[in-house]
Amino acid sequence: MSERIYIFDTTLRDGEQSPGATMNRDEKVRLARQLEILGVDIIEAGFPAASQGDFEAVRDIAQAVQNCQVAGLCRALPSDIDRAWDAIKVNPQARIHTFLATSDIHMKYKLRKERHEVLDMAEAAVKYAVSKTANVEFSAEDASRSDWAFLAQVFERVIAAGATTINVPDTVGYTQPQEIAELIKYLLENVKGSHKAVFSVHCHNDLGLATANTLAALKAGARQAEVTLSGIGERAGNAALEEVVMSMDVRKDFYQLTTNVNKEQIFPSTRLLSLIIGQPIPPYKSIIGANAFAHESGIHQDGVLKNRQTYEIMTPESVGRQEEDMVLGKHSGRAAFDKRLKDLGYRLDEEQLGIVFTAMKKLADRKKEIFVEDLEAVVLDEIFRLPDKYRLEYLSALSGNMAIPNAVVKMYVDGEERILSDFGTGPIDAVFNTIGKVVGRSPKLVRYAVNAITGGTDAQGEVTVKIEENGKTSVGRASDADIIVASAKAYLNALNRLAKRQEDSICARL
Numbered sequence: 001m002s003e004r005i006y007i008f009d010t011t012l013r014d015g016e017q018s019p020g021a022t023m024n025r026d027e028k029v030r031l032a033r034q035l036e037i038l039g040v041d042i043i044e045a046g047f048p049a050a051s052q053g054d055f056e057a058v059r060d061i062a063q064a065v066q067n068c069q070v071a072g073l074c075r076a077l078p079s080d081i082d083r084a085w086d087a088i089k090v091n092p093q094a095r096i097h098t099f100l101a102t103s104d105i106h107m108k109y110k111l112r113k114e115r116h117e118v119l120d121m122a123e124a125a126v127k128y129a130v131s132k133t134a135n136v137e138f139s140a141e142d143a144s145r146s147d148w149a150f151l152a153q154v155f156e157r158v159i160a161a162g163a164t165t166i167n168v169p170d171t172v173g174y175t176q177p178q179e180i181a182e183l184i185k186y187l188l189e190n191v192k193g194s195h196k197a198v199f200s201v202h203c204h205n206d207l208g209l210a211t212a213n214t215l216a217a218l219k220a221g222a223r224q225a226e227v228t229l230s231g232i233g234e235r236a237g238n239a240a241l242e243e244v245v246m247s248m249d250v251r252k253d254f255y256q257l258t259t260n261v262n263k264e265q266i267f268p269s270t271r272l273l274s275l276i277i278g279q280p281i282p283p284y285k286s287i288i289g290a291n292a293f294a295h296e297s298g299i300h301q302d303g304v305l306k307n308r309q310t311y312e313i314m315t316p317e318s319v320g321r322q323e324e325d326m327v328l329g330k331h332s333g334r335a336a337f338d339k340r341l342k343d344l345g346y347r348l349d350e351e352q353l354g355i356v357f358t359a360m361k362k363l364a365d366r367k368k369e370i371f372v373e374d375l376e377a378v379v380l381d382e383i384f385r386l387p388d389k390y391r392l393e394y395l396s397a398l399s400g401n402m403a404i405p406n407a408v409v410k411m412y413v414d415g416e417e418r419i420l421s422d423f424g425t426g427p428i429d430a431v432f433n434t435i436g437k438v439v440g441r442s443p444k445l446v447r448y449a450v451n452a453i454t455g456g457t458d459a460q461g462e463v464t465v466k467i468e469e470n471g472k473t474s475v476g477r478a479s480d481a482d483i484i485v486a487s488a489k490a491y492l493n494a495l496n497r498l499a500k501r502q503e504d505s506i507c508a509r510l
């Protein structure tokens, strides 16, 4: 008989702590809806006390998502707990997730507290949280470097205070599989009242062991796994949802554990995340990378042709990587687009579908064949893009080995039309210079990457730019069949994000 594992997804909280993975409110709600379709049990939506923007995003998610628990993270402080509760309480299964560090190094240097103070603080925080809801999770930050007996004492106190989920984080990715398995067994056996709570594990990937450690803890008796899509998260990231879930699925015989995850939604979910944060999935990434089901060498190809199972331990279809059975192009109708979008996990209303359909028809006039990536790029640009402060209307750029590269840009800034022109060392430099002049900012360009997201000379080019201004960074991404237009759109996307972050921080200070 298989036992059930609860999947706690923290892409929107720990995942967002990953450098360059900042998401705006609409993007977070969009991703949360996809996580709901994916079938995770708990969505950690953010850290409401962090900023007004985080608070509002968590509140909107708590409202938008009805079939998952929505958790808000907070320090072991009444003010943080109040803020978290205010943000999540609209959700019918809201969870307060409070945490406090228990390792000697964190207590001494970071918290500057003695053990007895930490014990009291953890207990008081959980009691306060329980006065708001019975659904309370307590995390002992840096649990894996904590003294085991003290950790057990902390857990005993918070369970008695009413915590129903006890999380054991390997905050700095230090533990080893056998060690965390022993720790979980020790805690289950030695914490009085352990049977009243679900034990959870939260592993970081500093030594590349996050998935292995998570699975070892689950095998040892933990029943909740805290994971993120693609493994994004603080520093080297967290345990990847797809790896943990598919390990349990592929190796049912070994784990005898199941989850509620709708596995065919794994690939669409990770791809949506990649589109939102503008970071491509590495081709060699397990399960979701472009090469994960590709066979290059002759002996492997021969084996796969004879029987796929010779070199494939799961099918691409089982994680939602579908063979495209219909070619989309300028002769395709609404129904075909609608079906493909649904297969990809997008739930668009009639109006949104109309917008995408019109944009796709326009693209199909310029491109022979429309690929899934084209479709997703259009959905992201047309439906899930930021409300723009800066909007591109028209652009022309001149280049060539005899010409002095220059660009003319017509844009709207807060709805006001502006046209300017400037030169550069190449057409993209000229476009960026002109845009900078129009918006009156000159951020440093930290990264510029071009990627052909579909094949052929008429491929959609995907451009990612990272800019920095006054210590704040912002990533923008866009695609277009014209690489210079894609560059301009990506640059504006990054500028819009930067402007939005500045507006949010001004609001938070008011």
Ligand SMILES: CC(=O)SCCNC(=O)CCNC(=O)[C@H](O)C(C)(C)COP(=O)(O)OP(=O)(O)OC[C@H]1O[C@@H](n2cnc3c(N)ncnc32)[C@H](O)[C@@H]1OP(=O)(O)O
Pocket: 014, 017, 047, 049, 050, 051, 074, 075, 076, 077, 099, 100, 101, 110, 111, 112, 141, 171, 234
């Ligand atoms: C392991 C993790 O992932 S934990 C989550 C990490 N995520 C984040 O930190 C993102 C959100 N954080 C923030 O926006 C800010 O840090 C805030 C709003 C929470 C706090 O900001 P500030 O008040 O400026 O404090 P700052 O960040 O400089 O320092 C943190 C303070 O919280 C204290 N603290 C840290 N953890 C806890 C805790 N679990 N419970 C209570 N206090 C805590 C620290 O000791 C420090 O206190 P001090 O200022 O008295 O020394």
Ligand SMILES: CC(C)C(=O)C(=O)O
Pocket: 014, 073, 099, 139, 140, 141, 142, 167, 169, 170, 171, 172, 202, 204
């Ligand atoms: C807040 C906790 C759960 C955390 O993210 C960690 O310890 O890594």
Ligand SMILES: [Mg+2]
Pocket: 014, 169, 171, 202, 204, 234
């Ligand atoms: Mg973490």
